[in-house]
Amino acid sequence: MVLMKNYISSDDQASIVNICRDLGIGDGGFYQPGYDGGRKMNLQMMCLGKNWDPDTNMYTELRRSDNTKPPEIHPKFHDIVTKAIQDANDFIRVNGASSDEGRGLPSMSPDICIVNFYSEIGSLGLHQDKSESEESLKKGVPVVSFSIGDAADFSYGETRAVGKADKVILESGDVLIFGGESRLVYHAVTGIDPDTVPKSLREATGMRPGRLNLTFRKY
Structure with missing residues (x-):
């Protein structure tokens, strides 16, 4: 986990x-996902490549709610993901973070991206990203996460016990990668820190308050 x-x-x-x-x-494009019982998730979501259904925890070619096909992953995103994994593995090798020669994060060409936009009151409870294929999970193919906009309070741990989770702040421009033995780490967005979007980003894009998070995976 890097x-x-x-x-x-x-x-x-x-x-x-x-x-x-x-x-x-x-x-x-963006919509507010929910469950068959009527409860809505506390964020806006868009899937790229394949659609993820929060009610079934499965990927589909079309979105159930409106029968639309997810857009493709933009080539620029692929480039950043590839370079990020390479740089993370360079860090692991240089710092001896892996004791076994040849170990590190598996390479990945993502075919899925889940894009979440959290408003200033958005959040997401502790969960595992485990809807991908058995082969992908077994190999520890990483999840690569981009944080853009307002900072977020991020919790992670080996179990669903909230009190035992470690915490870190993810700021705009940060990339978090978890794969290998950490592929099924529990993680959560417990809060958004308002008014922390970089001024330059706000001026360049007119981005509304909130956090944009892109998580890339391989099915």
Whole structure:
């Protein structure tokens, strides 16, 4: 599990916001997901590549609520993900974070991205990302997470016990990668820190208050 602070450049952060905005207003764009019982999640979501259904915890080609097909993952996102995994593995090797030679984060070309937008009151409870294929999970193919906009209070741990979770602040431009033995780590967004979006990003994009989070996976 590797956190790279301020990894995404200001220009790339602005590009990510603008790309997500353009995709988000089209077919398969942002919506508020919910469950069959009527309860809604406390965020706006858009899926790229494949649609994730929060009620079934399964991926589908079309979104059940409106039968729309998710947009494709933008090539710029692929480039950042590839470089981030390479740089994370360089860090692991240099710092001896893995005791066994050859170990590290498996390479990945993502075919799924879940884009969440949290308002200033948004949150997401402790959960595991485990809807991907058995093969992907077994190999520990990583999840790569981009944070853009307002900072978030992020909790993570080996169990669902909230009181035992570690905490870190994810700020705009940070990239968090968890794979290998940490692939099924429990994690949560417990709060959004208002008025923390970088001034340069707000001026370049007109981004509304909140946090944009992109998590890339391999099915």
